[in-house]
Amino acid sequence: MWRKWIPFWHSGVSLHGGDVDMLFIGLLIASLLVLGLLFFLLTLFCVRYRASNDVDRDHRITKSWRWEVGWTAASLAGFLVLFVWGAEIYFQIYRTPPDELSVFVVAKQWMWKVQHSGGQSEINALHIPVGRPIRLVMASQDVIHSFFIPAIRLKHDVVPGRYQDLEIEVDKPGHYHLFCAEYCGTEHSGMTGEIVAMGAPDYATWLATQTPADSLTQEGGALFRELGCSGCHGAGSKIHAPSLDGLYGRPVPLSDGSFVTADDKYIRDSILLPRSQIAAGYQPLMPSFEGKVSEEQLLRLILYIKSLGGPHP
Ligand code: HEC
Ligand SMILES: [Cu+2]
Known part of the structure; x- marks a missing residue:
């Protein structure tokens, strides 16, 4: 070139x-x-109008x-x-095709918590395979942070209250700096980390040597029961609540006659702000879980709901 x-x-x-x-x-x-x-x-x-030079100085403006x-x-x-x-x-x-390998990043004062969908998690480090686009789904637990990898000239703000997508791809194996590029409090300068880019076989080995807890989806399922979601949304519940089977990706009719697509953002809003969009044919009975679930729990719940197959009634 x-x-x-x-x-x-x-x-x-x-x-x-x-x-x-x-x-x-x-x-x-x-x-x-x-x-x-x-x-x-x-x-x-300066030269032209110096004192000793004899030029026209009558300051008339000619347009x-x-x-x-x-x-x-x-x-x-x-x-x-x-x-x-x-x-x-x-x-x-900043285009992010949805069907790529997704990794979740939660920013909080003052660290980066990374979750791989297989359940592996790491702090202030992100292991990725080289030569392959990775979709980062980012959320902040507290204030605005900014995810910055100087080596690949990429930076994205991480704003609380919503998800941000960022596609990254690194073509050479190596260790690269990760910084927080938005002043976020006392230890902002310490909010650094490392991107570790590895060849595909090394990456596979790395994933295998990590001991994942349960997969994020399984943990989401457990949370779904612990938080009492299944009490209303499960089969045989006495409360008239919509079934979540096959919900993800479908258009949902709302009580005001409009439709929304059930994506990450919709499900997130349904859990935190249930009053903002009511599913058609249901009473607004769902309590808000704002302040009761953390960003990390939210993304597990969303993955769990995403995994629920079956026909949507
Ligand atoms: C008290 C019963 C109750 C509990 C507990 C409850 N929900 Fe709901 N949920 C409802 C009802 C009723 C609706 C329909 C009205 C609405 O959209 O707010 C609903 C709607 C939803 C929707 C939108 C579904 C659609 O078809 O549009 C999602 C997603 C959801 N709930 C997830 C959850 C999750 C996750 C939890 C646990 C953290 C939970 N709910 C706990 C009663 C409940
Ligand atoms: Cu920060």
């Missing part, structure tokens, strides 16, 4: 790292051009439309090019 002829070029460890670097160089050149023009005019006027329109249009066009360029890279990087 022609890029490697650029002095000091570093080929990077991910697909889009190089694009981000190119954009950075583009921005740098645009800024240097503006800076150069500024200093050129500054010097020009030139050609200069004004020309300068405004040229700088607008220049910066719009940068905008479109940046937006294109943004949309490439």
